[in-house]
Amino acid sequence: MGLTVLLGLLFLLMAIGVPVAFALGLASLATCLVMDVPPVVAFQQMAAGMSAFSLMAIPFFIFAGDLMARAGIAERLARLASAGLGGVRGGLGPVSVGATMLFCSLSGSAVASVSAMGSTLVPLMKREGYDADYAVNVTTSAAVLGVLMPPSHNMIIYAAATGGIAVSVADLFMAGIVPGVLTAMALMVTAWIVAVRRGYPAGVFPGWRAFGRALVMALPGLFTAVIIVVGVFGGIFTPTESSAIAVVYTAIVAAAIYRTLGWRDFARAAMAAVKTTAMILLIIGTAGAFGWLLALNEAPAKLAELMALVSDDPIATLLMINIILLVLGTFMDMAPLVIITTPIFLPIAMSAGMSPVQFGVVMMLNQGIGLITPPVGTVQFVGCAIGGIPVEKAMKTIWPFYGALFLALLAVTYVPAVTLWLPEALR
Amino acid sequence: MLNALGAVSRWISRLSLGFAALGLILMVGIITWQVFARYGLQASPAWSEQAALAIMLWYVLIAAAVGVRERFHIALTSVFELLPGGWARFGRMISLVSVLAFGLAAALWGGELVARTWAHDVPTLGVPRGFVYLPLPLSGALVAFFAIEHLLAEAQSKKVEPLWD
Numbered sequence: 015m016g017l018t019v020l021l022g023l024l025f026l027l028m029a030i031g032v033p034v035a036f037a038l039g040l041a042s043l044a045t046c047l048v049m050d051v052p053p054v055v056a057f058q059q060m061a062a063g064m065s066a067f068s069l070m071a072i073p074f075f076i077f078a079g080d081l082m083a084r085a086g087i088a089e090r091l092a093r094l095a096s097a098g099l100g101g102v103r104g105g106l107g108p109v110s111v112g113a114t115m116l117f118c119s120l121s122g123s124a125v126a127s128v129s130a131m132g133s134t135l136v137p138l139m140k141r142e143g144y145d146a147d148y149a150v151n152v153t154t155s156a157a158v159l160g161v162l163m164p165p166s167h168n169m170i171i172y173a174a175a176t177g178g179i180a181v182s183v184a185d186l187f188m189a190g191i192v193p194g195v196l197t198a199m200a201l202m203v204t205a206w207i208v209a210v211r212r213g214y215p216a217g218v219f220p221g222w223r224a225f226g227r228a229l230v231m232a233l234p235g236l237f238t239a240v241i242i243v244v245g246v247f248g249g250i251f252t253p254t255e256s257s258a259i260a261v262v263y264t265a266i267v268a269a270a271i272y273r274t275l276g277w278r279d280f281a282r283a284a285m286a287a288v289k290t291t292a293m294i295l296l297i298i299g300t301a302g303a304f305g306w307l308l309a310l311n312e313a314p315a316k317l318a319e320l321m322a323l324v325s326d327d328p329i330a331t332l333l334m335i336n337i338i339l340l341v342l343g344t345f346m347d348m349a350p351l352v353i354i355t356t357p358i359f360l361p362i363a364m365s366a367g368m369s370p371v372q373f374g375v376v377m378m379l380n381q382g383i384g385l386i387t388p389p390v391g392t393v394q395f396v397g398c399a400i401g402g403i404p405v406e407k408a409m410k411t412i413w414p415f416y417g418a419l420f421l422a423l424l425a426v427t428y429v430p431a432v433t434l435w436l437p438e439a440l441r
Numbered sequence: 442m443l444n445a446l447g448a449v450s451r452w453i454s455r456l457s458l459g460f461a462a463l464g465l466i467l468m469v470g471i472i473t474w475q476v477f478a479r480y481g482l483q484a485s486p487a488w489s490e491q492a493a494l495a496i497m498l499w500y501v502l503i504a505a506a507v508g509v510r511e512r513f514h515i516a517l518t519s520v521f522e523l524l525p526g527g528w529a530r531f532g533r534m535i536s537l538v539s540v541l542a543f544g545l546a547a548a549l550w551g552g553e554l555v556a557r558t559w560a561h562d563v564p565t566l567g568v569p570r571g572f573v574y575l576p577l578p579l580s581g582a583l584v585a586f587f588a589i590e591h592l593l594a595e596a597q598s599k600k601v602e603p604l605w606d
Contacts, residue, residue, distance in 0.1 A: 031519025031536045035505070035542045043546055054550045054557070061498070061554065061574050067490050070472065070497055073465055172484055258472035284462040289513055290603055292461070292504035295497075296514070347515050390517070 035282030061301015079121030084270030092300030104209025114156035124160035240398020466502030506583035547581025
């Protein structure tokens with residue numbers, strides 16, 4: 015009964031347009047009332063859900079990402095990329111994937127990456143004779159890497175959603191790097207093949223001197239990634255601390271070296287970060303109560319039983335989880351989906367032999383794909399808005415990029431070494 | 442009536458945005474100080490993490506309440522929007538009433554949580570746990586207030602203009 019009310023009311027409320035955070039809260043409250051649990055417990059779970067130190071990294075990384083976008087770091091990366099490989103036939107496509115990946119590994123957010131890189135790369139590609147749909151799809155599919163590459167704030171959300179199972183954010187960050195680079199390579203090859211088949215032109219190589227200058231200009235911005243990775247894995251600071259340092263470092267680089275950031279921009283970036291943070295953390299809070307009630311009603315065990323009716327083979331189980339998550343990802347946004355589905359699917363994935371760290375990366379890539387699939391594909395929408403084309407137009411030619419991402423998802427799901435090798439090698 | 446309400450609502454919205462942005466910057470400062478103190482002064486402050494977390498709960502919950510006014514919370518497109526005639530408006534009203542209900546519940550039971558935890562101090566911080574949770578009922582009351590503003594506006598076929606960008 016409890017589970018029926020919890021899930022039934024959640025879907026009903028979401029369907030009539032109640033914001034996800036409030037739908038989660040109301041469904042939890044109603045379930046408490048039905049199950050004779052004092053409702054104050056729901057609010058206690060909500061407060062507890064929001065009170066993890068690791069969650070502080072979310073506003074910080076969002077803040078840092080916004081500062082990077084305002085400071086013109088994206089533009090410098092794009093310039094470096096086009097100086098590097100723009101001279102090759104169709105080279106601007108794969109190079110855009112690389113530049114977007116670099117920005118993703120600075121900001122850790124797919125939406126920030128597509129808005130920052132897209133507004134630089136898409137006009138650049140269009141100017142060089144590339145079609146808008148191609149330019150948009152290359153950038154949006156590469157921006158998906160924002161959830162795989164450290165400092166992905168969705169990984170922090172995942173680590174906070176695992177309930178009783180301890181998952182280290184540092185391990186998750188490390189585990190995302192190899193899959194991120196592999197996925198980027200798959201996307202680069204795809205982007206290059208499509209570019210050559212469409213007969214896109216070669217640009218002009220500006221010479222080593224210009225390339226060197228672009229590199230020097232981009233380096234101070236890129237150094238943020240070094241600070242985060244070395245700082246966190248060298249045990250110098252926690253992921254949360256690294257995120258605060260990233261804010262301070264970006265602000266200093268932008269204000270003192272690039273001279274692109276004034277007080278007004280700084281305040282605006284803080285305000286923009288506050289808005290996103292409030293939205294995400296309220297969902298994390300109400301999902302705290304929701305997840306607690308899911309566990310109380312033994313939802314994972316019940317779903318596992320249901321799935322065992324279809325097959326109890328681990329390979330089939332993992333495939334089913336992936337398909338369910340992909341379908342849910344098409345019509346729900348990433349943060350709420352990660353928070354709601356992690357406590358349900360993680361125990362099932364673990365009983366199929368998957369480690370929590372690997373499942374986290376599977377979840378990231380899977381839900382990342384959801385960011386570029388309509389009807390709710392935030393990253394795809396932002397990309398199309400930047401490219402000035404209707405979403406349907408981009409969707410017609412996005413299939414090769416979906417294919418590359420799907421291959422990467424299969425590799426991450428069925429080859430544990432892809433995710434687990436790096437964290438173990440560094441231990 | 443709606444005008445006076447609107448003025449109060451705009452004032453709360455602007456004030457909260459400034460308060461929240463300052464809170465975020467303060468948090469960055471505290472955590473940066475924590476790193477500096479550990480390496481520069483060889484002494485980790487005991488209070489810093491709890492203080493930053495308390496600040497975050499305060500500004501996030503207040504800003505999230507204003508999010509009802511500013512309509513920045515993620516929602517799916519309502520099925521009522523697909524129906525003809527007055528159904529879309531009916532759907533928006535139902536959705537707002539749901540949000541209102543949650544706000545009232547948060548004010549009531551969040552208040553109970555505050556009352557129950559007021560006697561316990563947060564370790565290393567010396568303030569009552571209830572104070573850290575106080576933004577929960579406050580946020581609930583604000584959510585209810587903004588939901589009512591939207592409902593009144595909806596009843597008069599008006600819109601509440603967002604102020605945050």
